[in-house]
Amino acid sequence: MSPKPMARPGGRSARVQASVHAAVRELEAERGRAALTVPLIAARAGVTPSTVYRRWGDLQELLSDVAVERLRPEADPDDHGDLRADLTAWAEHFLEEMSSTPGRAYLRDALLGTPESGNASRCSDYAADQVDLILGRAAERGEEPLPGREAVMDHVVAPLLYRILFRTEGLSPEYARGLADAVLKDAGR
């Protein structure tokens, strides 16, 4: 897994993070979420419990950090050569990933971190980075006018996540495509 942005790749901090994250994933798969404890995770990761407490504070904060890493996109959005195709495909894919059973569980865990941890905002940054890539490609192709990134966040990403978390009726690929089409229409396309 990728280290936290703060951790120097290859440094001790990054190695501790990688082994503790791996221990959480393994133990969760083997024994289930309810069996996880800091001493158990530390033993599997080969570190002391105090290393875990010092870095993460408590189990909830650690699980939140692991969840955010799992929400990190594995690849850039597909390039279909056209903004509408890129944005609608990305919105459908985002809905599919985030509304899956593990996706929902990671979203909830990500929200359990303290506001200071910045875990929830890292999730949002991942989506914003993907939207930036899609809009950047469209700009390079000379597709104008373009919606702003924050307009896509407010009117495509936000309704998808709001409904996944709070209001699940009517969620469908068509709904995701409709949101993408509407933000393009608002931008004058």
Next chain:
Amino acid sequence: MSPKPMARPGGRSARVQASVHAAVRELEAERGRAALTVPLIAARAGVTPSTVYRRWGDLQELLSDVAVERLRPEADPDDHGDLRADLTAWAEHFLEEMSSTPGRAYLRDALLGTPESGNASRCSDYAADQVDLILGRAAERGEEPLPGREAVMDHVVAPLLYRILFRTEGLSPEYARGLADAVLKDAGR
């Protein structure tokens, strides 16, 4: 506090719910969230722990239920005699309530309930009911055209909650008003 929709008002089920909810609120105020346990809450409420486990399953589910009750609006939206004024004032008020420190804590707790508990969807229903009231008044006044309720949910409520939970930069009363104005403009006003 109001009973769950399922509980017959005045029945034993409603009395148990009211006393357990009150015990959670009192104990949380007195000792803090981290000190709460099911036996402690049950003792304060004058019920057995097994009554709590039978009805709520576990502490997390109980705290989620209490949080949702606290998110229940205390009054109908103000009536300013005009849709734009009603919707912008409501959006500002909603942002203020939900982005407060207790508001954020209740939102997170509400999301901790199992999907089957329907706690998160009750939060969304509270907002939808308030939007329905505002749009219903506008319809009675003959204000046309009107945005649909789901359009207001997607383009006013969703961005506010998404940013409160995931992306807090730039949240302001002006931002809330801007969302309300935009959904009215999209509806042709």
